[in-house]
Amino acid sequence: MSEALTETPAQRILELLPDPVLLVRAGGRQGPEIAYGNQAAQTLFRMELVGAPLGAALRQPQVLEAIEEALATDEAVEVAFESIGVQPRYWRAFVRPLGVAEGDGRELVLMLRDETDARRTERMRADFLANASHELRTPLASLAGFVETLRTHAKDDPAARDKFLGIMAEQAGRMARLIDDLLSLSRIELNEHIAPEGVVDFAQVTQDVVDAIRPLIAERGVAVTVAAAGPLRVTGDRDQLVQVAQNLVENAVKYSTPGQAVAVEMARAATLEGARAASGREGWVALSLLSPDAAADQAFVVLRVRDHGPGMARQHLPRLSERFYRVAGQKSGGTGLGLAIVKHIVNRHRGGIAVESAEGLGTTFSVYLPAA
Numbered sequence: 001m002s003e004a005l006t007e008t009p010a011q012r013i014l015e016l017l018p019d020p021v022l023l024v025r026a027g028g029r030q031g032p033e034i035a036y037g038n039q040a041a042q043t044l045f046r047m048e049l050v051g052a053p054l055g056a057a058l059r060q061p062q063v064l065e066a067i068e069e070a071l072a073t074d075e076a077v078e079v080a081f082e083s084i085g086v087q088p089r090y091w092r093a094f095v096r097p098l099g100v101a102e103g104d105g106r107e108l109v110l111m112l113r114d115e116t117d118a119r120r121t122e123r124m125r126a127d128f129l130a131n132a133s134h135e136l137r138t139p140l141a142s143l144a145g146f147v148e149t150l151r152t153h154a155k156d157d158p159a160a161r162d163k164f165l166g167i168m169a170e171q172a173g174r175m176a177r178l179i180d181d182l183l184s185l186s187r188i189e190l191n192e193h194i195a196p197e198g199v200v201d202f203a204q205v206t207q208d209v210v211d212a213i214r215p216l217i218a219e220r221g222v223a224v225t226v227a228a229a230g231p232l233r234v235t236g237d238r239d240q241l242v243q244v245a246q247n248l249v250e251n252a253v254k255y256s257t258p259g260q261a262v263a264v265e266m267a268r269a270a271t272l273e274g275a276r277a278a279s280g281r282e283g284w285v286a287l288s289l290l291s292p293d294a295a296a297d298q299a300f301v302v303l304r305v306r307d308h309g310p311g312m313a314r315q316h317l318p319r320l321s322e323r324f325y326r327v328a329g330q331k332s333g334g335t336g337l338g339l340a341i342v343k344h345i346v347n348r349h350r351g352g353i354a355v356e357s358a359e360g361l362g363t364t365f366s367v368y369l370p371a372a
C-alpha cells in the first residue's frame, strides 16, 4: 500500500507532510486496521503500520471512539488527547471518512497534529497574566486600604495622614514602575526577532547611564567606578542598551550596602570563549543565563558589573531572568522584571549573559554583545 501511494506527486506530498497521516480500514479482525501510514506516522509509532490493528498504534480510547463515531455517522470527527510518556504531549486527531466503499471495506483518514508547543505558549501567557495581575493587586490593595483609613480612623490625625500619604505615594510609584516594565517588556518582545541595525559605543552608553543615576548612587552611599578601554562599538539599539546597563548597575547599587564598592568594567574579547570566561574564584558559582549561537572567532564587547552585596545561593541563579522572580528575603522594591528585560534585549542583540555569585560575598553580571 505504502509503495503504491508514493507513485504520484500527490502521494509523494502525503509522504512528506510533517504531520502523521494514517489510512484506516474498518472491519479488521481486531477492529479497524491501518492500511497506510506516511513517513511522519512511521517516525511517531516506530512499528510496522500496514496491516496492524489501529489499537496497537494508538491506545487512547478517545481516538478509537472517534473512529467508531465517524464510521457510524459517516461524518468528520475531531478529538483532543494526551500521549503519556516521559514528556506528555498534547494531540488533536482529525478523523475523515473517505466515503468510497460500503460496509466492512470502508476507509477513513486519521490525521494527527502535535499541539504541545501551542499549549505550552498558551499556558505561559495565562501564567504571565495571572502573575502580572497579582503583582498589581498587591500595591492596589494597600492603596485602597489607606484611602479607607484616611477617610475614617485617620481623618483628624495630621501626623498619621502625612505618614500614610507617603506610603501611598510609594505604592503608586511601584504600580507605575510595574506598568512601565510590563510595557517595555512587551515592546521588546514585539521586535525581538528583528536584529538591531545601528552602531553604538557601548562604553559611552554605560558611562552615560552611570552619570545619570549618580543621585541614586549617592543616596545609597555606594562607590561606583567605571573602567572602559576606549570606544567599544557594537551593533545595537541605543535605547535598549541603556536599559541593559541601567538595570545591571542599578541592581548592583540597590543590593549593595552603604560603603560598598561597585566596579563596572568593559573590554573587548576576541572570541566567544573569551567573552564567556568566568573568573573561577573559589566558592563562587558561575552560570550562563543566555548563550548566543556565534562563530568561535566572533569578537564581543563585554560589560561586567561586580558588586560586594549579599550574593545569591546557587538555586536562584538559573531562575533570575524569569519574569517576577525575586530572591526571597531581599527587600528591593523592584518589579522582578529587570533581568527578564535584559535577557530579551541581549537575545535580540545575539549576545550572552552570565552570572557569578557567592553568598555573602557578592555578584558579578556579565553581558557580551557582538562587536561592530
Ligand code: ADP
Binding pocket: 247, 251, 252, 255, 307, 309, 310, 311, 312, 320, 325, 326, 327, 328, 330, 332, 333, 334, 335, 336, 337, 338, 339, 340, 363
Ligand atoms: P528587581 O526589580 O526585583 O531587582 P530583577 O529582575 O532585576 O528584579 O532581579 C531579580 C532578582 O534577582 C532580584 O529581585 C534580586 O533578588 C536578585 N538580584 C538581582 N541582581 C542582584 C544583585 N546584584 N545582587 C543580589 N541579588 C540580585
